[in-house]
Amino acid sequence: MVEPSNDLQRHLQLLSAQFAERLAQELPELAGKAQLLRDANDQESQRQHLLSLRDQLHKLAGAAGTFGFVSLGQRTQALEQQAIRWLDALQQEQQGLHDFIADLQQLSQQQFQIELAQESTPATPKTAKSSSATHCIYILEDEPTIGENMRLTLSNFGYQAEHFTRIADLDAALQRQLPDALVIDVNLPGEAQTGLNYAAALQQRLDEPLPLLVITTQDDFTTQLEAVRAGAMGFFSKPVDIPQLENRLERCFAQQYGEPYRVLIVDDDRELASRYSLVLRSANMLVEALNDPADIFSHMRTFNPEVVLLDVNMPGCTGPELAQIIRLNDDWLRVPIIYLSAETDISRQMSALLKAGDDFVTKPISDNALVAAVFARAQRARLLSNALSRDSLTGLLKHADIKEQVAIELERALRGGSQASVVMLDIDHFKKVNDSYGHPAGDNVIRALANLLRQRLRRVDSLGRYGGEEFLAVLPECPPEQAQRIIDEIRQRFADLRFIVEGTEFAVTLSAGISCTDADISASELLERADRALYAAKESGRDRVCQAD
Amino acid sequence: MREFKRILHVEDDPSIQAVAKVALEAVGGFEVLSCSSGTEALEKVQAFDPDFILLDVMMPGMDGPQTLAELGELIDIRQIPVAFMTAKVQPAEVEHYRSLGARDVITKPFDPMQLATQVRDIWNLAHA
Numbered sequence: 001m002v003e004p005s006n007d008l009q010r011h012l013q014l015l016s017a018q019f020a021e022r023l024a025q026e027l028p029e030l031a032g033k034a035q036l037l038r039d040a041n042d043q044e045s046q047r048q049h050l051l052s053l054r055d056q057l058h059k060l061a062g063a064a065g066t067f068g069f070v071s072l073g074q075r076t077q078a079l080e081q082q083a084i085r086w087l088d089a090l091q092q093e094q095q096g097l098h099d100f101i102a103d104l105q106q107l108s109q110q111q112f113q114i115e116l117a118q119e120s121t122p123a124t125p126k127t128a129k130s131s132s133a134t135h136c137i138y139i140l141e142d143e144p145t146i147g148e149n150m151r152l153t154l155s156n157f158g159y160q161a162e163h164f165t166r167i168a169d170l171d172a173a174l175q176r177q178l179p180d181a182l183v184i185d186v187n188l189p190g191e192a193q194t195g196l197n198y199a200a201a202l203q204q205r206l207d208e209p210l211p212l213l214v215i216t217t218q219d220d221f222t223t224q225l226e227a228v229r230a231g232a233m234g235f236f237s238k239p240v241d242i243p244q245l246e247n248r249l250e251r252c253f254a255q256q257y258g259e260p261y262r263v264l265i266v267d268d269d270r271e272l273a274s275r276y277s278l279v280l281r282s283a284n285m286l287v288e289a290l291n292d293p294a295d296i297f298s299h300m301r302t303f304n305p306e307v308v309l310l311d312v313n314m315p316g317c318t319g320p321e322l323a324q325i326i327r328l329n330d331d332w333l334r335v336p337i338i339y340l341s342a343e344t345d346i347s348r349q350m351s352a353l354l355k356a357g358d359d360f361v362t363k364p365i366s367d368n369a370l371v372a373a374v375f376a377r378a379q380r381a382r383l384l385s386n387a388l389s390r391d392s393l394t395g396l397l398k399h400a401d402i403k404e405q406v407a408i409e410l411e412r413a414l415r416g417g418s419q420a421s422v423v424m425l426d427i428d429h430f431k432k433v434n435d436s437y438g439h440p441a442g443d444n445v446i447r448a449l450a451n452l453l454r455q456r457l458r459r460v461d462s463l464g465r466y467g468g469e470e471f472l473a474v475l476p477e478c479p480p481e482q483a484q485r486i487i488d489e490i491r492q493r494f495a496d497l498r499f500i501v502e503g504t505e506f507a508v509t510l511s512a513g514i515s516c517t518d519a520d521i522s523a524s525e526l527l528e529r530a531d532r533a534l535y536a537a538k539e540s541g542r543d544r545v546c547q548a549d
Numbered sequence: 550m551r552e553f554k555r556i557l558h559v560e561d562d563p564s565i566q567a568v569a570k571v572a573l574e575a576v577g578g579f580e581v582l583s584c585s586s587g588t589e590a591l592e593k594v595q596a597f598d599p600d601f602i603l604l605d606v607m608m609p610g611m612d613g614p615q616t617l618a619e620l621g622e623l624i625d626i627r628q629i630p631v632a633f634m635t636a637k638v639q640p641a642e643v644e645h646y647r648s649l650g651a652r653d654v655i656t657k658p659f660d661p662m663q664l665a666t667q668v669r670d671i672w673n674l675a676h677a
Contacts, residue, residue, distance in 0.1 A: 007575075008571070008575045008576065011571050011575065012568065012571060012572075012661055015564070015567050015568045015571065018564065018567075019564045019568075022564060055607070055609075058607060058636060059562055059607075061636050061657075062562075062565070062635070062636035062657035062658060063562055063564055063565050063657070063658065064658065065657070065658025066565065066568055066657065066658040066659055066660070066661065067564070067568065067658075073658055077636070270673055270677070271673060271674060271677030274670040274671075274673040274674050274677070275674055277670055278653065278667075278670050278671070278674070281667070282656075
């Protein structure tokens with residue numbers, strides 16, 4: 001891979017800045033066209049304006065992401081799809097068109113920023129972040145207070161949640177914008193159909209089904225089966241434990257928006273290597289191909305692949321030999337190795353697998369079969385790797401790994417002349433939660449706080465479970481006053497969460513202590529100071545955030 | 550094997566034109582000629598003698614597929630691979646574009662750091 005030079009980076013940044021200037025003109029232009037569409041009084045001129053809007057949206061959708069305006073790219077793409085739908089549906093319906101126009105005009109009033117793309121040299125991800133963008137959730141719940149409560153709680157977790165009491169209202173909202181997930185109540189006494197029938201029909205209409213969570217008062221087998229058939233990824237009985245529901249949402253999104261899998265291909269046949277690269281890249285994986293087996297070490301180290309595809313017959317070094325070399329290094333034991341070969345003789349395949357390697361794929365292979373084979377292995381490898389390095393309950397870094405982050409960030413801060421903050425958080429009276437509501441409830445509280453922290457902190461922040469109910473966060477380039485604001489907001493949101501165990505509702509609070517880097521402080525001192533600040537917060541009454549002296 | 554040096558890029562959006570040029574020249578070491586329309590591409594293609602052609606699908610006037618058809622009259626597109634560039638493609642669309650004579654489709658938005666590799670992969674395949 002070519003290392004980006006500073007010059008090149010500057011050049012690309014300049015182009016992004018120019019694109020931003022262009023946006024300042026184009027977005028109002030879009031709003032203008034939307035106004036024309038609103039003023040149009042016959043279908044033919046509506047059609048003309050929609051065509052022009054569609055084309056401009058298409059251009060923006062294609063360009064914005066290239067310059068780092070990821071969410072604008074997604075918004076314009078969704079709007080382009082809507083414009084296409086309106087072009088088809090003008091005759092039947094005119095009602096929702098105003099909402100579409102309003103969305104277009106709103107676009108010009110919004111501020112869009114360049115979002116940092118994934119680092120160009122892939123490294124092991126520090127914290128599992130689902131996605132930097134806010135996820136949008138639609139809730140269909142006929143009981144207003146329950147739905148509203150759910151909306152509030154999910155908003156506290158950092159989602160953009162909307163609540164509807166009637167199917168008609170949800171339908172109108174779906175016309176405007178598709179959410180990232182749906183939460184639907186099965187029992188809707190005021191409607192002609194059940195929530196599940198509605199959801200099943202809706203999923204049929206969509207290009208891709210939406211992640212669906214179902215809430216219900218009947219949790220019998222038949223209802224669960226119907227839910228699965230409607231594409232449900234979660235099933236919750238009322239009263240709903242919302243943090244648990246949020247935990248399921250988080251898992252859905254992690255699967256959907258996880259970082260792309262990294263695949264290394266070793267094949268002396270350049271043509272085939274290029275072909276496989278293209279196929280896997282179009283399935284959204286990051287691929288590096290190398291033709292000389294001797295280059296394996298540098299690629300394993302810098303690219304850090306999650307799956308290795310090896311040709312069996314290469315001159316100089318065979319696939320099984322190369323696999324054994326990879327297996328000599330303990331760091332790479334987790335990486336699955338798949339052989340690619342025209343070898344169909346089962347006993348020869350077996351002998352290759354016995355030496356090293358995990359699977360055999362026979363050439364020629366269809367594009368879909370190749371993607372499926374690699375995807376399944378990569379998914380499993382990542383799950384395992386996370387299970388080994390992350391805390392099983394929260395998915396956060398473990399004690400030793402997060403402590404290491406403190407040292408790394410301290411050094412980085414000293415080098416760069418910036419300030420990093422270290423935050424120690426602890427759940428108040430946690431033992432009481434366990435004693436009164438049971439350990440599963442306690443685990444739920446811990447998971448809820450982990451998810452809340454993950455949602456509210458930045459991508460660059462590191463987060464770990466330090467002890468039982470104790471968390472440690474490292475916030476680079478974040479002076480203590482700013483850390484105080486961020487953590488205090490999280491403290492309030494956490495206190496607002498309502499947990500439910502067997503019909504009883506309860507709330508929990510947290511305390512936190514913050515310390516901050518300076519010239520002559522060691523990592524262990526930083527931790528000690530944060531710990532002392534946490535102790536002070538506890539001493540002075542809990543449910544608060546204190547700074548180290 | 551023929552040396553891979555010159556790329557003709559046909560794209561009406563000036564921002565995309567600029568970023569693709571930088572990406573292909575600075576990262577990939579290619580020589581790039583940018584054209585803002587299919588007509589301009591047809592005028593310049595023979596003098597520039599490209600090794601590879603990158604074509605936007607949706608352009609005002611002559612669109613990508615039309616431009617490809619006319620290019621086919623002027624040059625041998627079996628020797629000079631053509632790739633389309635477009636937003637969000639379905640597999641069926643890719644097949645359709647291939648049936649028109651394109652080698653492959655590059656999706657927008659693209660990553661400027663990866664574009665040269667993608668182009669080179671398509672070229673390698675075409676010349677394998």
